[in-house]
Amino acid sequence: TTRWDTARRSCYAKALSCSQDDNFVGKVRLKFAALLEESHPAEARFEAERMIAHRARAGYAIPREAQSLVERLSAVTPNTTDRAFYGSLSDAAEALLFSHLPWTDACLGDVFTIEGRDGQKPRRRRRIYVKGNPFAIELSLPDSHPDIRRLAEGTPIKLQLETSKAEPKRTIIHRISRREDGTPMDIMPFRVGVIDHINHGKSLLHVIVARGVDGTCPISLCPWQVEIGTTVAVRLSQHHSKNGLRTRILEIEPTEQSPSADVCRPFREATNVTPSGLGFTLGDIFIPPHMITAEGVQAGDIVEGVAVASFDKKRGKWGMKAIKAKVVARNHFDFGGENDDWE
Structure with missing residues (x-):
């Protein structure tokens, strides 16, 4: 069998894997059978006999080459072909058909x-x-x-x-x-992020990895005690949904590595408190009202804590929001009458 014959056989196999309508594939089936005679005689006889049987039922003449092929293979027991058989011989055709596509x-x-x-x-x-x-x-x-x-x-x-x-x-x-030179999950390296929210009602936690890149996963994926502010390493994937591109956490584990400073960083800064109970540090870190109330933060206090990246919908830009905060010094800075400008 020549290389050209192998390519032809593969193309015929691909064609038959796409359609089994004997009203249209009779000539293809016969050419395929002829190319199978040497390497797959049992399958060659089955293909030829199937073509002959269809033409006989339809009242068509039986091609001489089909009858000759069956006679040459009379000592061979026919073996049924199916889509799996065609697929096993289609590699060369598929390689040619999709040669323009990179791996x-x-x-x-x-x-x-x-x-x-x-x-x-x-x-x-x-x-x-x-x-x-x-x-x-x-x-x-x-x-x-x-x-x-x-x-x-x-x-x-x-x-x-x-x-x-x-x-x-x-x-x-x-x-x-x-991919023989690959390793398990090698296309998804772990990335460092931080747990910034835990929904105990739904048993979910939220991790932010970069500005605009975050995801959720079940708490059950974490066999350790989770808490807000924990640094973790995660494998991420994205998928298209009716709501756009979504990010999903596949694996999560604790890590000693630190996330980038624009994602999570410690702070120790003077803090202002607005009349409505919102906290803002001199470095423009937002401290939510429940933390202000819990710690009894007052304007001018030095507050120490951890902040993570957060998108401010009101301002339409990224900023930092405290996820941990405690007062370390009272009345340290005089904000004067600046409160009205912070809301």
């Missing part, structure tokens, strides 16, 4: 179930994390997909895919291959 690094994620509606059965799907900038993009395929079935979570793979520029959430994965 993109990715890793396998977990399996999840989409509950069926209106009497439909539940569907099991597998998450796939594709290397992105700056974060991995989450896609999914049926868990039964032959190229990922039985592979462990985190397995490094590579993809040839196409994403719609008009609709970024629409992506088609064309080819999947193992």
Whole structure:
């Protein structure tokens, strides 16, 4: 078998994997059978006999080459072909068809179930994390997909895919291959962030990693005691939803590393308090009213604590908000009549 014959066989296999309508694929099936004769005689006889049977039912003439092929293989027991068989021979065709697409690094994620509606059965799907900038993009395929079935979570793979520029959430994965030089979850390095909110009612915690980059995860992912201000390392992915691009925390663990100063930093500054109970330090760190009340902060006090990045919707810009605060010195600074300017 020549290299050209292998490529032709692969293209015919790809064509048959796309359509099984014998009214249209008869000639393709016969050419495919002829190329199978040497390497897969049992399958070649099945393909030829299927083509002959269809033409006989339809009242068409039987091609001489089809009849000759079956006669040459009369001693061979035919073996049924199916989509899996065609797929096993389609690599060369797919390589040619998608040669314009680069390979993109990715890793396998977990399996999840989409509950069926209106009497439909539940569907099991597998998450796939594709290397992105700056974060991995989450896609999914049926868990039964032959190229990922039985592979462990985190397995490094590579993809040839196409994403719609008009609709970024629409992506088609064309080819999947193992990445032998990769390591589990290597496209998603841990990033340092800080826990800035805990919702005990919903058992969720919120982590901010950078300005505009944050996510939530179940408290159950943390086998240690969590509290606001804890520095953590997280793996993040993003996915397209009806509400836009969303960020999800996949893994979380404690860390001794420090987040960047524009995300979380300690402070020790004089603080002003407005008539409505809002606190602002000289460095423009916002201290929420409940902290002002709890600590009994008064205008001019020196307050020490930890602040995290926070988007001020009223001002339309990023700032810093205290998540921990305590008074360390009373009446240290005179703000005079500046209170009205701080609200």
